Amino acid sequence: MRRTISLLLLLACACGEEGPEPGEELSGGETTVHDTTRNAFTLAARNLQGERRDAFFVGNALFNRNWVTAPSSTEGLDGLGPTFNAPSCAACHFKDGRGKPPTEPDEKPLSLLFRLSIPGQDAHGGPVGDATYGGQLQPQSILGVPAEGHVALSHTPREGSYGDGTAYTLEEPHYTLVDLAFGPAHPELMMSPRVAPAMVGLGLLEAIPDSALEALADPDDKNGDGISGRINHVWDVEHGEVRVGRFGWKANQPSLRQQNAGAFRGDIGITSDLFPEEECTAAQQVCREAPSGGVPELEAQKLEQVTFYTRMLAVPARRNVDEPEVLRGRRLFRELDCAVCHVPRYETGTLEDAPELSKQVIFPYTDLLLHDMGPELADDRPDYEATGREWRTPPLWGIGLVETVNRHTRFLHDGRARSLEEAILWHGGEAERSRERFRNLSATDRAALLRFLESL
C-alpha cells in the first residue's frame, strides 16, 4: 500500500514533537463545527446555509420521528414493522451517535442488530437470507404480529498482558438465538452482530472519489507490508449495477441513500421505492397480512430529506491538538502503522449537488477498505466480496466525543470493546503487528496514543 507523506509544517514545541499540519483540527474541513457537548454529533455542516440549512432541520425531524402502526391519523408516518428493531432512526443512533450492546442484566439489544444469512450468494453476489427469518433478526413487532425472536448474550473473559507485565482482561461476547417464533432457523445459519455507528461526516465519506480508494487498495499485498486493503464491490439497487461499497461494517452499501432505505426497511419495517417489499418471509403469514402504511410507506421525498440530513451532519473539530502528549500520540499512531489503514487525510471530489462537501480537506482516519482482522474478531459471515474475517476500517473522527454524546465507550462492530484501549487490543490479522507494537509500548506511550485518539 502506498502512503503519501504530506509535507508538514514543522512547529517547534517544548516536547520536540512534530506539530499538526495547518487545519488538521478541522476534521471535516469547512463543514467542521466546534461543539464538545452532548449535541456534538447533531449539528449541521457549518457551511450549510439558507434553505439548504432548513432542509437539514426537516430531515432531522424525520430522523427522530417515531413511526407508528398503520393505519393511523398521521398517514405520512405510519407503517411501522410489522416486525422491526426500533421505531425511529434516532432510537439506535441516539443524538446521532453510536449504539452499544446491552450492558444491564435484563437489557435487550436495541442499537445492536443481527444480520442473518445461509451459505450461498444471491443473484448479485450478496448474502442469502434465512428462509424463515430473512436477512435480519427483528426482535420487536406491532400488536398482533409475533416478533421473530431474541438474542441471548454471554461473555468469556480473555486474559492478556502488556509487554511491561500489566495485565488486562478483554470480554469476548457470544450470541445465541432464543425464543424463535417460527421454529429453528437453517442449520448452517450465519449471524453477524452490527452496532449502530455514529452519523457524523457520512456525506464527506461519500464524497471521497472512488479513485482515491482504488489507489489505496492493495488486494495482493504487492508492497509486502502484510496489509491488503480490498474494495468491496456491491450491488447498487438504484442504478442496477455493481459499485464500490463504502458504508456499513463490511462496506456492503454503495451509497447513503441505499444505506438509509435499507435501514428503513430492515430496522424500522418501512418500505421505499428502493426496497418495496416488507421483511416478511413466506413462513411469516401474519406478518405478510398486516396492514401496510402505503406503497411505498416512505415517500420518495422523505427518503430524499433523510438522506440529505445524513449527508450534512457535521464532524466536530478536534480538541487539544497542540498538547504535547497528543502530539506524541499522533507520532506513535503513525509509527505503529495505524495510519496505514486509518488513513488520516483526503481531499473530497466535486459534487454538483453538494458544494458544502466538495473540495474539502478532511481527516476521517479510514481507508474504507476491507481488511482481514483475524479469527478473534471474525463473524464468519461473508457479505458480497468481504470474507467472514474481513471488516471495513471504520473512521475514527469523533470517537473522543462518544462518551460525552452517548454516555458509553463501547467500540468495534459489536461494541465488545469497553474502551479505546480494548478496541486496539482486539485488533488481529493484518493489524496484529500494529497491535503487538502497541502492547509493547511503555505505559506513558500507550497513554499518549490513547490521548491522541481522544482528541479526534
Next chain:
Amino acid sequence: MKKHGWMALVAGALVSTGCGEEPLEEARARPVVERYAALVNENYTDAVEKARALQTAVNVFVADPTEAKLAAARNAWLAARPAYGQSESFRFYGGPIDDEDTGPEGRINAWPLDEAYIDAVEGSPTAGIINATDSYAQLDEELLKSLNERDGETNIATGYHAIEFLLWGQDRSETGPGNRPASDFVDGGTAPNAARRRTYLKLATDLLVKDLESVRAQWTPGSDNYAKQFIALDAEEAVQRILTGMGSLSGAELSGERMTVAYDNKDQEDEHSCFSDSTLADLYANAVGIQNVYLGRYGGQDGAGLDELVAQVDPALDKKMKEQLQASLDAIQAIPGPFDQAILGAENSPGRQKVKAAVEALKTQTETLVDVATALGIELNLE
C-alpha cells in the same frame, strides 16, 4: 462612538475602540448580567406558579372527571404555557434547564411525542403505558421518569405535551383541537383503564411542577446555586451565554425545528402543541422571550438589558435589533390560526406565505443577534 461590527473578533480578545473603552466594560456590563439573572428568576417563578395552578385544576378534575372540570384543566394548561415558552430563551448554553447531566428539559417540554407510547390511539385501542397493565403494573413517578425518551427521542412519557395529550386527545379535526371526552377518565366510561389514566395525568403534572421548581431553585437569588456562579462570571462569558440562548432559540430551534419543518412537511403532527392547537401561542411566547432578554424585561419588571450595552457602542444596531424583534412578533401574530391549518395548501396560500414571512423575520433577527455579539466583542458560534 465607533462602529466595529466589521472587525473579526475572537472570543476572549480584548477589544479597544476608538475611544479607548471596551464594549463590555465591567461597570456597564455587570448590572446587565445581574438583571438577567433576576429576570430569569422572575420568569421561572411565573412558570412554577402557573404550573401549580394547572396542578390544582388537574387534582380537581381527577377527583371528579366532568366536562366542566376538564375544560378548566385545559384552560389552566393553556395559561401555563406562555411563561414556560418565554423561558426557553434561557436554554442552549448548558444552564440549569438543560445541563448535560441534570437538566430536566427533556422531561418538561419534549416534543413531538408518539401518542401511542402513552395511551390508546385510533386503531390501537390497547396501546400505551396506561393500558400496559402487565408490563407496568404500578404507575409511579420513577417509572415515568425511566420511560421518558427510552429507546427513542419521541418516546415522551412526561411533561407539558404528555399532559396536553391526556387532556385533549389526538387532534384529527380540521377546525379545532382534539376533543377527548371527560368520560375517558371515568371508571366504566369511554376507555379502559380510566383509573390508570387519572393516575398518569396526576403523576405527569406533579412531576412537571417538581421539575420546574428544581430549575427555579437554581436561579433563586441569595442561594448557593447557578445564579450565584453566573453573576460571578467574567462579563464576557456571561454575555456569551445569554446571547447563545437567544440566538439558538431564534434560529435553529424556533425558525428551524419548530416552524420550517412543519412548513415543509405540511404535517399536523409536526407542530409544537398539536393536541390543543395552541402552537401559535407557543411560537409567540418564544419570540417574546428573546425580546425580554434583549430589553432586560419580564412582565411588568424592567431593568438594564443588552440594549443598553449595544446602544453604547452602536446605537444604529440597537435600533435595528429592537425593530427586528418586534417585526418577528408581528409576523408570528399575522399567521392565521390554527398553525396546523396555516401550513397547508398551495405555496401562495395566505397561511403559508405568513408562516414563511415569520420564518424569514426570525432568520433576519438571528443574523442581527450575531452582529450584536460582534459589536460587544463576542464571537457567537450559532450552530
